[in-house]
Amino acid sequence: MQVVVFTHSLTSCWNHGNAHFLRGVLRELQALGHAVRAYEPEGSWSRENLIQDGGDEGLAAFTDHYPELTARLYPPDAPDFDAMLDGADLVLVHEWNPPELVAAIGARRSAGGQFLALFHDTHHRAVSDPEAIRHFDLSGYDGVLAFGATLARIYEHWGWGGRVFVWHEAADLRRFQPPAEPVDRQGGVWIGNWGDGERSAELEEFLLRPMHEAELPLDIYGVRYPDEAKQTLLRHHAQLRGWLPNPKAPDVFARHLATVHVPRRFYVTLLPGIPTIRVFEALACGIPLLSAPWDDAEGLFTPGEDFLVARDGAEMTRLLRDVANDPDLRSALAAHGLATIRARHSCAHRAVELLAIAAHLGTPA
Numbered sequence: 001m002q003v004v005v006f007t008h009s010l011t012s013c014w015n016h017g018n019a020h021f022l023r024g025v026l027r028e029l030q031a032l033g034h035a036v037r038a039y040e041p042e043g044s045w046s047r048e049n050l051i052q053d054g055g056d057e058g059l060a061a062f063t064d065h066y067p068e069l070t071a072r073l074y075p076p077d078a079p080d081f082d083a084m085l086d087g088a089d090l091v092l093v094h095e096w097n098p099p100e101l102v103a104a105i106g107a108r109r110s111a112g113g114q115f116l117a118l119f120h121d122t123h124h125r126a127v128s129d130p131e132a133i134r135h136f137d138l139s140g141y142d143g144v145l146a147f148g149a150t151l152a153r154i155y156e157h158w159g160w161g162g163r164v165f166v167w168h169e170a171a172d173l174r175r176f177q178p179p180a181e182p183v184d185r186q187g188g189v190w191i192g193n194w195g196d197g198e199r200s201a202e203l204e205e206f207l208l209r210p211m212h213e214a215e216l217p218l219d220i221y222g223v224r225y226p227d228e229a230k231q232t233l234l235r236h237h238a239q240l241r242g243w244l245p246n247p248k249a250p251d252v253f254a255r256h257l258a259t260v261h262v263p264r265r266f267y268v269t270l271l272p273g274i275p276t277i278r279v280f281e282a283l284a285c286g287i288p289l290l291s292a293p294w295d296d297a298e299g300l301f302t303p304g305e306d307f308l309v310a311r312d313g314a315e316m317t318r319l320l321r322d323v324a325n326d327p328d329l330r331s332a333l334a335a336h337g338l339a340t341i342r343a344r345h346s347c348a349h350r351a352v353e354l355l356a357i358a359a360h361l362g363t364p365a
Contacts, residue, residue, distance in 0.1 A: 011062045279301075
């Protein structure tokens with residue numbers, strides 16, 4: 001089968017977590033014998049920021065670690081859809097694409113295109129900015145892939161019924177795995193972007209203050225940290241290390257004792273049950289994980305065994321001290337979380353799920 005993907009960027013993971021997941025899924029589809037093609041627009045903001053922040057090293061992070069994959073650049077003002085869709089059996093269009101592209105591909109499917117078209121949503125805009133999503137013309141699409149059940153129910157409410165499928169993100173186990181040999185681990189680490197202030201208070205309560213109070217040095221990797229955020233980090237003695245190419249995250253996890261999951265507010269209140277991809281990746285790397293309050297509404301994990309959950313900042317401080325001082329607890333958390341990922345949350349699992357969805361929808365007549 002020929003799988004064609006339209007993404008904001010495959011080459012750049014700068015503030016673009018969907019690239020992590022797509023890279024892994026496409027490699028697994030290739031391993032199953034399917035052909036894949038990925039298209040991204042020239043001059044995408046993620047790629048341009050990656051080049052500005054990381055230069056040649058930023059681009060090399062993709063080419064060096066994913067030699068099997070190629071992202072084909074197209075001019076966003078004049079895409080050749082006939083060429084890009086030629087021979088396609090299954091087409092995935094991510095929601096970070098412009099509405100014009102989404103509509104154009106749907107129109108070609110409606111006009112007799114011999115491919116299945118799926119819209120892939122991995123964001124909170126359906127609740128934070130629903131008109132932006134409803135602005136997309138999805139009338140020509142065969143189905144929607146939603147990265148959580150609560151998001152899928154929104155599409156069901158919009159009339160998609162049996163044509164919306166839950167397709168969670170997952171870890172690329174070809175890249176994300178524990179270190180082959182034991183490594184000296186020190187302090188805590190957090191890999192993530194500050195964002196638009198939608199979890200500033202939570203980051204201070206569940207990450208910065210507890211790490212400081214537990215007397216654990218904290219390294220932070222990420223982008224979009226305004227001056228106010230940098231001052232907050234300094235106040236809690238956390239070290240901002242800047243942008244980290246995602247393929248290097250396993251090496252960073254391996255050097256630290258623990259990491260923390262601080263979900264964005266939308267994934268606590270309006271879209272419960274949807275973890276960030278960092279949860280999958282951290283557990284796949286065998287690092288003990290602690291989480292701010294988060295409802296695993298879909299039963300993806302076993303809280304308390306895969307990771308520890310703190311109800312408030314004081315409890316997070318206590319749990320961090322426990323993890324830092326108890327090697328048996330660290331080993332148990334790492335082993336249980338890793339086993340859960342390997343059992344059901346790898347990109348290999350998601351590739352098989354995608355093929356099952358395509359088979360369920362059937363081949364276009």
